[in-house]
Amino acid sequence: MLYFPRPLPDELLGSLLGRACRETGLTPTKLLFAITGERMYQSSVFLPTFLRRLASLTQSDVEYLLYGHSTFPYAVSFMPAKPAGQILGKILSAQASKNDYGSLMQTVVSGVPFRRKCDKCAEEELYKFGITYWHRSHHLPGVHYCLNHRRRLNETGIPIRRISGALFHAMPHEIDGATTHLDVSEDLLSEVAVHSVKALEYRGTHADTYFWLSRFRELAESKGYVKSSTFVATRLLAHDVLSAFGTRFLTEAGCNYTPDNPNAWPARLVRPCTKPEYSAPKHILLFTFLSTCGNAASRVQYRKPGPKSKCQS
Numbered sequence: 001m002l003y004f005p006r007p008l009p010d011e012l013l014g015s016l017l018g019r020a021c022r023e024t025g026l027t028p029t030k031l032l033f034a035i036t037g038e039r040m041y042q043s044s045v046f047l048p049t050f051l052r053r054l055a056s057l058t059q060s061d062v063e064y065l066l067y068g069h070s071t072f073p074y075a076v077s078f079m080p081a082k083p084a085g086q087i088l089g090k091i092l093s094a095q096a097s098k099n100d101y102g103s104l105m106q107t108v109v110s111g112v113p114f115r116r117k118c119d120k121c122a123e124e125e126l127y128k129f130g131i132t133y134w135h136r137s138h139h140l141p142g143v144h145y146c147l148n149h150r151r152r153l154n155e156t157g158i159p160i161r162r163i164s165g166a167l168f169h170a171m172p173h174e175i176d177g178a179t180t181h182l183d184v185s186e187d188l189l190s191e192v193a194v195h196s197v198k199a200l201e202y203r204g205t206h207a208d209t210y211f212w213l214s215r216f217r218e219l220a221e222s223k224g225y226v227k228s229s230t231f232v233a234t235r236l237l238a239h240d241v242l243s244a245f246g247t248r249f250l251t252e253a254g255c256n257y258t259p260d261n262p263n264a265w266p267a268r269l270v271r272p273c274t275k276p277e278y279s280a281p282k283h284i285l286l287f288t289f290l291s292t293c294g295n296a297a298s299r300v301q302y303r304k305p306g307p308k309s310k311c312q313s
């Protein structure tokens with residue numbers, strides 16, 4: 001290929017591929033064939049498998065695209081360094097395949113059902129670049145808020161999975177959208193966006209899941225959900241997290257659970273016997289909840305720890 005566009009600030013790689021279709025005049029299938037030499041009918045919006053080829057076409061390097069334009073840093077931001085490094089090694093290797101990181105990206109894909117856009121961002125981009133594009137920071141689980149313009153994002157009807165034809169290269173200014181009705185305060189949505197976008201800054205040096213487990217316990221204790229090393233008010237915590245975010249928000253973010261489940265993920269993340277859980281959206285939602293609105297003061301009845309379990313509810 002003689003020409004390929006360069007990624008714009010905060011642009012998703014799937015958006016770059018859409019712009020490449022527009023600017024080269026190729027159909028999605030022909031574009032993907034021109035890039036990979038293989039017959040492909042769709043590609044991941046978040047992390048295409050042909051990253052090395054894209055780096056060459058955009059005269060950049062793989063790590064620049066991975067950390068600056070894919071959702072990889074978000075997806076591994078709460079992982080221990082070793083498994084995160086193993087996944088990074090596979091992605092950077094010449095033989096990377098979808099199987100190497102498909103399940104990792106699934107967390108992000110299942111938490112963002114449709115493409116989202118900010119009309120103010122689109123307006124400014126049209127003026128500045130002559131085109132609009134899909135932002136990485138707008139396509140993270142639970143993010144319904146543009147931090148640049150302090151306003152709600154609009155959700156479009158374009159699904160994140162399996163797009164083809166005209167939708168492959170449709171851009172925000174061409175597509176209608178509307179805010180999703182959520183039972184969540186704008187302040188809380190803003191906080192979720194702040195912590196989610198911060199996770200995109202991961203460069204392999206962040207605190208890992210074990211740090212966060214102890215941090216969650218500290219926060220849960222300060223808010224009255226943890227009374228001792230053996231007593232955690234897990235049902236109350238799960239109930240309060242569900243009340244703060246609402247079922248629809250949690251379902252869209254891929255983090256829903258039934259309120260009477262004693263093993264719901266908020267409870268698992270504060271228990272001393274917790275097994276490692278790497279899900280970035282769950283870590284971010286629990287941290288946002290505990291640091292901004294959770295409070296069990298005066299509602300927790302302390303009872304003496306019994307000998308049967310270290311994880312009572």
Ligand SMILES: [Zn+2]
Nearest residue numbers: 118121146149
């Ligand atoms: Zn905006």
